[in-house]
Amino acid sequence: MKIKKEKVFPFIIAFIFSLFISGAFSQTVQAEKGDENDPYLITTDVTYAPFEFQNDEGEYIGIDVEILAAIAEDQGFYYELRPMNFSAGLQALESNQVDGMIAAMSITPEREESFDFSNPYFEAGPVLAVREDNEEITSYDDLDGKTLAVKVGTTGAQLANKLAEDYDISINQFEDSATMYEDVAAGHSDGTIDDYPVMAFAIQNGLSLKFPTDPEPGDVYGFAVNKGRNPELLEMFNAGLATIYENGTHEQITSQYLGEDTEVAEETGFFGLLADVFPDLMNGLWRTLVLTFVAFAISLVAGTVIGLFSATPSRVLNIISDIYVTVLRGIPLIVLAFFMYFSVPQLFNIQINAFTAGIVTLSLNTTAYIAEQVRGGIAAVPVGQLEAARSLGLPYAVSMRKVVLPQAIKIMIPSLINQFVITLKDTSILSIIGIVELTQSGRIIIARTYESGAMWIIVGAIYLTIITLLTKVSATVERRISND
Amino acid sequence: MTKLKTINLKKNFGDLEVLKDISTEIYEGEVVVIVGPSGSGKSTFLRCMNLLEEVTAGKVIIDDIDLTDPSQDINAVRENIGMVFQQFNLFPHLTSKENIMMAPKYLQDVPDDEIEARADRLLETVGMEDKADAYPRALSGGQKQRVAIARALAMEPDIMLFDEPTSALDPEMVGDVLEVMQKLAKEGMTMVVVTHEMGFAKEVADRVIFMDEGYIVEEGTPEQVFNNPQNKRTKDFLDKVLI
Numbered sequence: 001m002k003i004k005k006e007k008v009f010p011f012i013i014a015f016i017f018s019l020f021i022s023g024a025f026s027q028t029v030q031a032e033k034g035d036e037n038d039p040y041l042i043t044t045d046v047t048y049a050p051f052e053f054q055n056d057e058g059e060y061i062g063i064d065v066e067i068l069a070a071i072a073e074d075q076g077f078y079y080e081l082r083p084m085n086f087s088a089g090l091q092a093l094e095s096n097q098v099d100g101m102i103a104a105m106s107i108t109p110e111r112e113e114s115f116d117f118s119n120p121y122f123e124a125g126p127v128l129a130v131r132e133d134n135e136e137i138t139s140y141d142d143l144d145g146k147t148l149a150v151k152v153g154t155t156g157a158q159l160a161n162k163l164a165e166d167y168d169i170s171i172n173q174f175e176d177s178a179t180m181y182e183d184v185a186a187g188h189s190d191g192t193i194d195d196y197p198v199m200a201f202a203i204q205n206g207l208s209l210k211f212p213t214d215p216e217p218g219d220v221y222g223f224a225v226n227k228g229r230n231p232e233l234l235e236m237f238n239a240g241l242a243t244i245y246e247n248g249t250h251e252q253i254t255s256q257y258l259g260e261d262t263e264v265a266e267e268t269g270f271f272g273l274l275a276d277v278f279p280d281l282m283n284g285l286w287r288t289l290v291l292t293f294v295a296f297a298i299s300l301v302a303g304t305v306i307g308l309f310s311a312t313p314s315r316v317l318n319i320i321s322d323i324y325v326t327v328l329r330g331i332p333l334i335v336l337a338f339f340m341y342f343s344v345p346q347l348f349n350i351q352i353n354a355f356t357a358g359i360v361t362l363s364l365n366t367t368a369y370i371a372e373q374v375r376g377g378i379a380a381v382p383v384g385q386l387e388a389a390r391s392l393g394l395p396y397a398v399s400m401r402k403v404v405l406p407q408a409i410k411i412m413i414p415s416l417i418n419q420f421v422i423t424l425k426d427t428s429i430l431s432i433i434g435i436v437e438l439t440q441s442g443r444i445i446i447a448r449t450y451e452s453g454a455m456w457i458i459v460g461a462i463y464l465t466i467i468t469l470l471t472k473v474s475a476t477v478e479r480r481i482s483n484d
Numbered sequence: 485m486t487k488l489k490t491i492n493l494k495k496n497f498g499d500l501e502v503l504k505d506i507s508t509e510i511y512e513g514e515v516v517v518i519v520g521p522s523g524s525g526k527s528t529f530l531r532c533m534n535l536l537e538e539v540t541a542g543k544v545i546i547d548d549i550d551l552t553d554p555s556q557d558i559n560a561v562r563e564n565i566g567m568v569f570q571q572f573n574l575f576p577h578l579t580s581k582e583n584i585m586m587a588p589k590y591l592q593d594v595p596d597d598e599i600e601a602r603a604d605r606l607l608e609t610v611g612m613e614d615k616a617d618a619y620p621r622a623l624s625g626g627q628k629q630r631v632a633i634a635r636a637l638a639m640e641p642d643i644m645l646f647d648e649p650t651s652a653l654d655p656e657m658v659g660d661v662l663e664v665m666q667k668l669a670k671e672g673m674t675m676v677v678v679t680h681e682m683g684f685a686k687e688v689a690d691r692v693i694f695m696d697e698g699y700i701v702e703e704g705t706p707e708q709v710f711n712n713p714q715n716k717r718t719k720d721f722l723d724k725v726l727i
């Protein structure tokens with residue numbers, strides 16, 4: 001009697017393969033830095049107008065962006081801008097994920113311990129701002145018992161901390177300026193401390209805040225590289241900076257953003273806003289969906305394999321499955337994202353782009369949950385089913401695939417749909433490493449338009465629509481499957 | 485001729501000794517009924533015969549093949565042993581016919597239409613031809629068990645093991661299933677049946693084995709065991725079940 005041997009190997013190979021694909025690390029160890037093929041990677045904040053922000057066309061503009069562009073042109077080097085949140089940018093620079101950083105970064109003694117700075121290219125001091133209609137706060141003394149919003153890791157935050165030593169001030173921390181301003185405008189915080197030029201620019205563009213006090217004496221901003229790294233880049237920056245100071249380009253750039261002739265954003269109303277930002281949002285949505293579908297597909301395969309590991313009679317495979325699920329479920333997604341994006345490159349001396357890191361992060365996390373659901377689904381199938389199949393002479397793998405799994409999947413479908421929705425929503429966490437998915441798109445648009453009220457409604461509605469739609473589709477599929 | 489043989493078979497579940505020392509031989513074409521009190525190890529004994537339970541010590545030998553030999557491909561042996569369960573264990577996502585065709589389709593190099601013809605024939609044997617395309621959930625208990633018997637026969641085995649095939653059935657369904665089993669016995673199938681149906685045992689069995697506490701306490705023809713039990717434990721058991 002001939003026996004068609006069924007193997008578990010295709011499963012395992014598919015799993016390993018999918019890990020490889022998802023971890024397609026881009027190796028960039030090349031000789032000529034700064035040429036067309038190997039540009040410098042320079043990070044900047046995602047949104048920090050007027051230094052860096054996106055215009056209506058989605059292009060990055062701002063004082064930092066244009067100064068960098070002018071210097072690069074003068075010095076003839078190539079670079080790629082990698083916008084990410086300020087604190088993530090600092091980590092990226094420290095872990096050599098990027099070569100340089102220009103993000104309205106004050107040169108401070110602490111930072112000089114970790115980074116090498118260029119000559120200052122801008123001078124600005126932090127200033128206190130409150131709501132336009134706030135008559136109560138007119139000096140630092142009035143801050144007693146009040147709440148201040150600050151951006152993590154900024155000089156504004158330092159000033160707030162110093163004030164908090166003298167006054168009873170509670171501090172709300174934010175990752176980006178726009179959210180922080182909205183927090184004040186919405187009345188959650190009584191005031192905020194941020195760099196003067198930034199807020200001056202925002203107020204000119206319609207933000208309803210005002211300055212009750214004068215700006216503090218100036219901090220100077222510098223372009224930074226990691227300590228001891230890319231000295232030639234720093235040299236070029238300084239040389240180019242000297243040139244643009246001399247030829248008036250620097251003056252032209254700064255006055256373009258801070259001068260009195262700055263154009264005020266026009267009032268367009270809700271639908272005008274919607275029409276204006278729709279393409280950006282669709283781009284963000286597209287990335288959200290790609291992240292979700294790719295990560296979920298990988299996780300379905302990997303999760304099934306790891307879930308099956310826990311169902312096999314092999315102790316070793318049981319333990320592997322157990323460890324994987326325990327570890328990956330025990331790490332918050334945001335920590336895992338930081339680990340993939342910052343620690344892994346340092347540990348293995350490689351560069352991983354944010355999108356790849358995001359997909360790997362989401363896949364690792366989702367795999368753990370799907371593995372649990374597979375394990376639970378298999379456990380819910382009566383043992384008699386496997387015994388009946390095995391008693392017929394069917395090998396273990398065939399019995400699992402043809403008898404146990406089809407029943408387990410039917411049991412699992414509702415929780416898989418649920419997991420899909422969770423994975424989709426979890427993509428928003430990946431904005432932390434600079435992926436411009438739907439939530440981050442919303443944030444960037446708000447930084448430009450200061451329309452946070454309307455924008456979060458729109459973003460929420462998009463999530464709701466997509467999730468409802470996908471849930472409906474999967475519910476139909478589920479019904480079809482269970483009615484066979 | 486000996487079809488199946490156990491030699492000093494022992495089975496422990498952890499510290500619990502369920503089968504203590506069982507040696508017996510089952511001959512080709514023989515119908516053996518195993519009786520005994522609940523927990524005496526009847527199911528475990530039966531499940532050791534196709535190694536659904538790993539044996540702790542001793543040997544199970546079928547057609548001179550030692551099943552307990554680690555190098556033995558157990559799947560190949562199992563094709564030759566059909567098993568029928570108390571809870572039917574039909575595959576709920578497959579129709580009656582698909583349930584029957586499942587194993588041959590995967591294990592035999594035979595054209596699909598031939599396998600289908602065999603499934604139809606088996607359905608007829610168990611009187612279920614009109615439910616060929618029904619899913620198990622649409623069948624009564626007795627119907628399910630008859631399909632399960634057909635499925636166990638699908639690989640054309642030499643031996644059939646039955647573990648209380650009628651215990652989960654409503655009384656009016658029992659007859660149909662026993663009838664099918666009797667038919668099989670008449671056709672010369674080697675059968676090992678764990679059952680509480682003493683009528684079936686008397687009528688169909690060539691030999692009755694009485695088990696208690698992991699041992700074979702007594703065995704013989706139905707007449708010997710039922711009418712003239714030698715052991716006190718056998719007598720006590722029969723007194724309880726034969727009221």
Ligand SMILES: Nc1ncnc2c1ncn2[C@@H]1O[C@H](COP(=O)(O)OP(=O)(O)OP(=O)(O)O)[C@@H](O)[C@H]1O
Nearest residue numbers: 497498500502520521522523524525526527528529
């Ligand atoms: N998988 C198992 N793990 C642990 N103990 C078990 C297992 N299977 C059976 N047992 C124990 O082994 C003993 C014999 O069980 P077995 O099912 O063979 O008895 P039985 O004679 O078939 O009883 P019944 O007439 O109730 O079906 C019982 O004490 C039972 O609790």
Ligand SMILES: [Mg+2]
Nearest residue numbers: 526527528648
């Ligand atoms: Mg039993």
